[in-house]
Amino acid sequence: MAKRNQMSYDDGYPMDAAPVKKKKKKGGLLGRIIRRFFLLVFTVVILAVTALCLVMNLVFNGPSPAARQVLTMSLTEASATKWVPGLFMDDETVAEIRKNVEFELPEEVSDTSSVVINKDHALSGAGSEFANCPDGIYIEEISGATYNAHVMIIQDPSRVYMATSTDGKFSESIPGTRITDEIVTEGAIAAINAGAFNDDGTANTYVGSIPAGLVVSGSEIRSNIYKDMVPEEGFVGFNEDDILVVAKSMTPEQAKEQRIRDGCEFGPVLIMNGVVNQEAYNSASGYNPRTAIGQRADGVVIFLCIDGRQAGSIGASYKDVIDIMSEYGAVNACNMDGGSSSVMLYNDVDGRYADRDYHDIDSSETVKMVNNYSVLQSKPRRMPNFWMVRPASEG
Numbered sequence: 001m002a003k004r005n006q007m008s009y010d011d012g013y014p015m016d017a018a019p020v021k022k023k024k025k026k027g028g029l030l031g032r033i034i035r036r037f038f039l040l041v042f043t044v045v046i047l048a049v050t051a052l053c054l055v056m057n058l059v060f061n062g063p064s065p066a067a068r069q070v071l072t073m074s075l076t077e078a079s080a081t082k083w084v085p086g087l088f089m090d091d092e093t094v095a096e097i098r099k100n101v102e103f104e105l106p107e108e109v110s111d112t113s114s115v116v117i118n119k120d121h122a123l124s125g126a127g128s129e130f131a132n133c134p135d136g137i138y139i140e141e142i143s144g145a146t147y148n149a150h151v152m153i154i155q156d157p158s159r160v161y162m163a164t165s166t167d168g169k170f171s172e173s174i175p176g177t178r179i180t181d182e183i184v185t186e187g188a189i190a191a192i193n194a195g196a197f198n199d200d201g202t203a204n205t206y207v208g209s210i211p212a213g214l215v216v217s218g219s220e221i222r223s224n225i226y227k228d229m230v231p232e233e234g235f236v237g238f239n240e241d242d243i244l245v246v247a248k249s250m251t252p253e254q255a256k257e258q259r260i261r262d263g264c265e266f267g268p269v270l271i272m273n274g275v276v277n278q279e280a281y282n283s284a285s286g287y288n289p290r291t292a293i294g295q296r297a298d299g300v301v302i303f304l305c306i307d308g309r310q311a312g313s314i315g316a317s318y319k320d321v322i323d324i325m326s327e328y329g330a331v332n333a334c335n336m337d338g339g340s341s342s343v344m345l346y347n348d349v350d351g352r353y354a355d356r357d358y359h360d361i362d363s364s365e366t367v368k369m370v371n372n373y374s375v376l377q378s379k380p381r382r383m384p385n386f387w388m389v390r391p392a393s394e395g
Helices: 028-061 065-076 091-098 179-186 252-257 318-327
Strands: 137-143 148-154 160-164 190-193 213-217 220-225 235-239 244-247 260-265 269-272 290-296 301-306 330-335 344-347 367-369 385-389
Touching (some): 148 344, 213 235, 252 260
Antiparallel strands (some): 137 148
C-alpha cells in the first residue's frame, strides 16, 4: 500500500518539499523611491509657499506702512502679480496705495521754449562728447543701491521715432512683434520699448497686439483705445521741431495742435521744464525694471533702461529714475512701460562695445541686447510700439 506524503498544513507546503519563493514585482523599489522623492518635493514646496505667505502677510498687515507700500507697488506694477496684494488686503486698501500720482507740475503741457536744439553740436570737434561716436550715440552704465542702469545718449532728436508692429489697423488677430525682430526690420541703430498694451497676464497671442492709450506715429493718430490700461497719467512725444513734449494727458485734437509727430501715453511725467514731479519723486513706487525717455535743453535725447527682478539688480523706484534723468541733464522726461517689457537694443556696427557683456540676438550679427531683461523670459515680449533711432545717414 503506497504511503501518502505527509502534509504540514501549518505552512501550506509538503514537509518534504522546499517552499517556493514569491517573485517580487519588478520596479517596486524604484517606484517607492520615485514616490518618496515627489512627496518630499511636494512637502518642501508646500512649506516654502506657506512660509512665503506668512512673510507676505506680515509685510502687508504688519507695523510698517512703508514696507507695505513698496511691496504692494512692486507687485501691482507687474501684470503677472498684480492680484497678489488682494489676497492679503481688502480692495479699498490696495486702491488707496495704488492711487494715481497727483501732478504738481508747472503746466499741463511742457513749454517747448525750454529746449533749444543745437543742430551742429560740434560734430567734428575734439572736445565734443560725440567726437568718438560716428553714429551719434554712446552708452553708459551706472548702478545704485538696488539697480543696474543703462543710459543711451542720442545726439540728434530728429532720428528718434515711434515704430509700430503693423502698418495698418491694430487688431487682436495681428500679434505684436518682438523688439529684436522690429529693430532688424526697421533697420534702426537703437531701440527701447514704449507704451502700454493689452495685457491680461497670460501668454495668449493677442497680448501685446494693441497699444493702450493714444499713439502717434509719423504725425498720424494710430490708436486711441484701452485708456483704462494705462497705469499712470502721462503722455510723451516729439513735435515736428524734434522737441520732446510731456503732458499730464493728451487728446488727439491736442496732439494735432501740438504738432506731435511721434508719441504715446504712459507715465508718470518725471520732469517738466526742468522741474521735478515731487509727487512721483516721493511716491511709494516699487522696485522694478524701468524704461524712461528724456531730453536735455540742447535737444540731446536720453534713453534709460534699468534691470530688475534679478539677484544683482532688484529694480528702481520713480525716485531713482528721476535722479538719473536729472543727473544727465533732462529738462523733460517721462516714465515708459517697465517690468518685463523693459528692453534696450543697440546696433553695434562699429564694434565699439564688443568688450561689453551685451547679448547677441539671433536675427543679426551686430544688434546687441544692452540690458538684462527678465530671467523668466527666453525672448522679449511681443509689443505694438517701440521707440527707435534711425541710422545717422537717415537722420
